[in-house]
Amino acid sequence: MRVDIISIFPEYFTPLEVSLIGKARSRGILDIRLHQLRDWTHDVHRTVDDTPYGGGPGMVMKPEPWAEAIDAVIASAETEGALPRLVVPTPSGRPFTQKVALEYAREPWLLFAPARYEGIDARVVEEYRERLRVDEVSIGDYVLAGGEAAVLVIVEAVARLLPGVLGNVCSVADDSFAPGAMENLLEGPVYTKPPVWRGHEVPPILLSGHHAAIARWRRDQALRRTVERRPDLAARLDPATLDRRDREV
Ligand SMILES: Nc1c(O)cccc1[N+](=O)[O-]
Numbered sequence: 001m002r003v004d005i006i007s008i009f010p011e012y013f014t015p016l017e018v019s020l021i022g023k024a025r026s027r028g029i030l031d032i033r034l035h036q037l038r039d040w041t042h043d044v045h046r047t048v049d050d051t052p053y054g055g056g057p058g059m060v061m062k063p064e065p066w067a068e069a070i071d072a073v074i075a076s077a078e079t080e081g082a083l084p085r086l087v088v089p090t091p092s093g094r095p096f097t098q099k100v101a102l103e104y105a106r107e108p109w110l111l112f113a114p115a116r117y118e119g120i121d122a123r124v125v126e127e128y129r130e131r132l133r134v135d136e137v138s139i140g141d142y143v144l145a146g147g148e149a150a151v152l153v154i155v156e157a158v159a160r161l162l163p164g165v166l167g168n169v170c171s172v173a174d175d176s177f178a179p180g181a182m183e184n185l186l187e188g189p190v191y192t193k194p195p196v197w198r199g200h201e202v203p204p205i206l207l208s209g210h211h212a213a214i215a216r217w218r219r220d221q222a223l224r225r226t227v228e229r230r231p232d233l234a235a236r237l238d239p240a241t242l243d244r245r246d247r248e249v
Contacts, residue, residue: 001029001109001158002080002108003030003033004033004034004035005033006113007036007037007112007151008038010034010035012148013032013151013152015152016155020165020166029162029164037069040069049116049117056118057118058118060119066121066124067127070128080108083132084107085107085132085134087110087111087137088112088115088125088136089136090115090147095138096150096157098176098178099179100137101161102161102179114147114151138150139154184226185219185222185223185233186226186229186233191203191206203217
């Protein structure tokens with residue numbers, strides 16, 4: 001997978017050089033390319049923003065630098081044999097979920113346009129919807145200084161789904177929110193050695209060796225945690241699943 005990121009803070013993406021993603025890049029599974037948006041400005045101040053039409057606080061990112069940068073990146077489409085999916089992180093986007101991460105993990109090429117200030121002039125998305133699949137996504141209902149943190153979140157969530165990135169493929173299937181048995185379920189508590197730590201014991205069931213009973217206990221813990229902490233997810237569960245929670249101990 002090729003990933004292009006255009007930003008006025010390309011240095012923000014240094015974390016993509018370490019850990020799982022850094023290893024995936026060194027093994028050629030991920031090809032991440034960073035671009036400085038200001039390289040597509042033509043004034044001495046390398047201006048990328050201006051005051052909003054209609055007045056109001058803050059500044060809006062100008063369309064010209066973004067369009068020149070996106071055009072320059074997609075100019076290599078011939079060698080890629082396809083155009084990228086343009087992903088614009090924004091609080092007004094559709095929710096970025098595990099399902100969307102799985103969708104993106106099937107894409108050969110993602111191009112991220114993280115905005116700063118009050119956002120990018122709306123005509124940029126309008127312009128590229130005619131040529132690219134454009135996706136405005138939100139990682140959550142809170143205010144960030146820009147979309148760069150969202151790109152880090154999205155790239156991590158997607159990269160770990162790519163074949164060869166995670167050592168143990170099973171761990172993806174067991175993820176919280178993963179389609180299938182864990183869909184709409186939070187993961188339960190996890191434990192490791194020592195069996196007793198500062199007087200806190202590991203639940204005995206986990207030391208029993210009874211794998212079926214352990215699986216039932218884990219699912220029950222996941223159900224309980226989901227009902228307690230995420231009633232919105234619990235509401236999506238099959239009522240029969242919730243009923244089983246009370247019977248199985
Ligand atoms: N929430 C937010 C923001 O405040 C700015 C850019 C992107 C996002 N987001 O993706 O959720």
